[in-house]
Amino acid sequence: MSTAVSPDAFVLPSSALRGLGTRPFGVYVHVPFCATRCGYCDFNTYTAGELGTAASPASWLEGLRRELDLAAGMLGTPPAADTVFVGGGTPSLLGAEGLAAVLDAVRRSFGLAEGAEVTTESNPESTSPEFFAGLRDAGYTRVSLGMQSAAPHVLRILDRVHTPGRPVAAAREARAAGFEHVNLDLIYGTPGERQEDLRDSLDAVLAAGVDHVSAYALIVEDGTALARRVRKGELPAPDDDVLAARYEQLDAALSSAGLHWYEVSNWAASEQARCRHNLGYWLGGDWWGAGPGAHSHVGGVRWWNVKHPARYASVLADGEVPVAGHEVLTDADRHLERVMLELRLAEGLPLTALDSGGVREARAAAAEGLLTGDGLAEGRAVLTDRGRLLADAVVRRLVS
Numbered sequence: 001m002s003t004a005v006s007p008d009a010f011v012l013p014s015s016a017l018r019g020l021g022t023r024p025f026g027v028y029v030h031v032p033f034c035a036t037r038c039g040y041c042d043f044n045t046y047t048a049g050e051l052g053t054a055a056s057p058a059s060w061l062e063g064l065r066r067e068l069d070l071a072a073g074m075l076g077t078p079p080a081a082d083t084v085f086v087g088g089g090t091p092s093l094l095g096a097e098g099l100a101a102v103l104d105a106v107r108r109s110f111g112l113a114e115g116a117e118v119t120t121e122s123n124p125e126s127t128s129p130e131f132f133a134g135l136r137d138a139g140y141t142r143v144s145l146g147m148q149s150a151a152p153h154v155l156r157i158l159d160r161v162h163t164p165g166r167p168v169a170a171a172r173e174a175r176a177a178g179f180e181h182v183n184l185d186l187i188y189g190t191p192g193e194r195q196e197d198l199r200d201s202l203d204a205v206l207a208a209g210v211d212h213v214s215a216y217a218l219i220v221e222d223g224t225a226l227a228r229r230v231r232k233g234e235l236p237a238p239d240d241d242v243l244a245a246r247y248e249q250l251d252a253a254l255s256s257a258g259l260h261w262y263e264v265s266n267w268a269a270s271e272q273a274r275c276r277h278n279l280g281y282w283l284g285g286d287w288w289g290a291g292p293g294a295h296s297h298v299g300g301v302r303w304w305n306v307k308h309p310a311r312y313a314s315v316l317a318d319g320e321v322p323v324a325g326h327e328v329l330t331d332a333d334r335h336l337e338r339v340m341l342e343l344r345l346a347e348g349l350p351l352t353a354l355d356s357g358g359v360r361e362a363r364a365a366a367a368e369g370l371l372t373g374d375g376l377a378e379g380r381a382v383l384t385d386r387g388r389l390l391a392d393a394v395v396r397r398l399v400s
């Protein structure tokens with residue numbers, strides 16, 4: 001059972017608060033509601049049937065306001081948010097009005113920095129032109145839509161409820177409402193997905209005219225309905241060679257259309273189209289993660305909230321912070337994280353971040369075609385196209 005702590009018991013050390021506001025500061029808000037659960041997903045999210053009367057969007061919003069107020073107090077002089085990311089779960093289930101209330105709460109507790117990036121995830125089936133217009137009015141600047149695939153049989157295996165054409169229509173509606181920055185999420189390697197299915201998905205993405213794409217290999221997460229189906233032999237597990245071929249197909253199609261990778265799973269049409277909030281995570285920035293199960297990081301201290309929305313709301317109603325646990329990162333933890341995250345960026349990792357053994361391994365990896373020679377000459381470890389397919393293995397070598 002998770003424990004909550006009184007605001008006095010969870011105190012950020014002054015060493016963590018030092019420099020706060022000089023690094024990018026983000027606010028993540030977790031919306032733990034979905035209309036139905038997709039069989040592959042193990043995110044902290046609940047259907048109305050699962051929650052019953054124990055929690056609701058109203059009790060969650062009340063808790064969120066309280067958490068953000070406590071957060072501002074705990075940070076002393078809270079920095080204005082450079083980025084806000086409302087994720088889930090399915091934020092679009094709150095409607096434009098609910099999402100406006102979320103952003104108002106962030107504004108009230110932290111304020112928004114000039115030119116802040118404000119993103120919300122949305123499921124295509126719970127969006128409309130009026131929804132996007134409402135988000136613009138509220139101050140959102142970016143929308144991320146869960147498309148996953150354009151192939152009906154792939155969407156069925158994933159238990160996605162939207163029609164194949166809806167994500168592209170939604171992306172166009174978002175653009176027509178004035179959103180310059182729109183992302184589509186794809187999943188590749190789903191059992192039964194053929195090369196031509198992915199080609200159709202990519203054609204649809206490109207027809208939508210979005211400036212950002214995230215594409216993830218399907219992960220069979222323990223405890224999900226998908227994992228049970230794979231275990232029973234009803235569905236094959238994604239195959240590593242197929243995943244590599246699909247990644248190459250994706251990268252070729254996106255880059256020839258002007259969307260270039262800037263992180264192994266993310267492509268953008270320009271520097272301005274990159275997701276600044278996620279760059280904050282990858283570059284060791286500070287962020288407060290609010291909502292059930294959300295994780296936070298400030299100056300080398302990481303903590304995470306109680307997971308269940310009912311417990312989250314009740315802990316906050318009692319005036320306590322909903323923190324379930326925390327850890328102070330050691331130098332070794334921070335080094336490993338830095339290598340893991342920065343090596344995945346197109347800019348790569350400065351070799352000065354590696355110890356002498358790591359630099360030796362970087363030279364060997366370059367000789368094997370996994371890191372670029374140009375990058376190395378400039379003092380950086382930058383993955384080659386082949387290196388991107390083996391990024392995790394390269395990380396292990398650089399830190400061992």
Ligand SMILES: C[S@@+](CC[C@H](N)C(=O)[O-])C[C@H]1O[C@@H](n2cnc3c(N)ncnc32)[C@H](O)[C@@H]1O
Nearest residue numbers: 040041043088089090121146185216217218219
């Ligand atoms: C957790 S969802 C939240 C946003 C929204 N509900 C949606 O589905 O797009 C964010 C992204 O994570 C992806 N995702 C979740 N579980 C995954 C898995 N097991 N393998 C790959 N991608 C996954 C989703 O498909 C989605 O694109």
Ligand code: SF4
Nearest residue numbers: 034037038041088089
């Ligand atoms: S809609 Fe998104 S968050 Fe909800 S279950 Fe599906 S993948 Fe997970």
